[in-house]
Amino acid sequence: MQELSRLPGIGEKSATRLAFHLVRGNRQQIQDLAQALLDVTDKIRLCSSCMTLTEADPCALCTDPRRDAETICVVASPSDLIAIDRGGHFRGRYHVLHGLLSPLEGIGPDDLRIAELIRRLAGTAEVPPVKEVIIATSPSVDGEATAMYIARTLKPLGVKVSRIATGLPVGGELEYSDQATIARALAGRATM
């Protein structure tokens, strides 16, 4: 119970319920779970190219020849990468920062995987140089600050830097949208 209650979102009551469920459950299931937990620490590492979580290095995304290596989509976390890739619309590659700049929490540029991103821009013998970096951090305060910092850092290196659109979500109603979003939707309007 003590070990379980250290997990995020699991309090004393949930830990008790889980513990009793495990004790009562079949032995094989518990061993499978324990093995999976050991595997995570042993097998999962960061891809040396895009920094996402992976078993093989480089990861499947970085070695997929159908993916356009000239366009890199920068995200804050592996879960954001999955959120974007689930849609299947983006066919370039990714770069995971593992966090966002946050002066309040003491997270600076050196705590993020920005140096690793810069190293990728020039390309290698197998990979062509990067033409466009799309910054897909969330439109929150930290996400915007991180996007600004990366843009300022990368633009002098001669790469195109773009930012995902902020505006009304698909199916959203103007009447129920907040003013900041409406202002950004107007400012970010595109010629039809």
Added chain:
Amino acid sequence: MQELSRLPGIGEKSATRLAFHLVRGNRQQIQDLAQALLDVTDKIRLCSSCMTLTEADPCALCTDPRRDAETICVVASPSDLIAIDRGGHFRGRYHVLHGLLSPLEGIGPDDLRIAELIRRLAGTAEVPPVKEVIIATSPSVDGEATAMYIARTLKPLGVKVSRIATGLPVGGELEYSDQATIARALAGRATM
């Protein structure tokens, strides 16, 4: 009770409660309400220029000299106009369509105030010609169809037509966004 229950969102129970409240309330309050209702039908009309609801014709928005008459923001309803204008970021003028195209509900172009919009483009003796029309209908199926129709109709007339941005709302998280919105945010990315 019968009259009250015809109003939107007011069922039999609410109508009963409202009716008893009014009967028990002070006479002056009821007379004020009745007068306000009469005034609405007598005094409120459509602005002959922008088609929004107004007491004075042309409305205060169309006669405000500090508002840029060369930029028109097209909205579906007066409540959408208020949602945009509340922010104070947009300093142009408006045009209210009074609905959206909807083949399912049998609403075609002639049911909307599109002819009135076209008539405004050339300007008048006092008002300069329109340079840009920003279509600010919601990113719903009907809103998108209406935007496409208006763009196709206006562009041959030599006016710039733009569309408000669709994307992640301010403060929104990538991880919790729907795939259609993420796809639109990527497609609508802007160079930083």
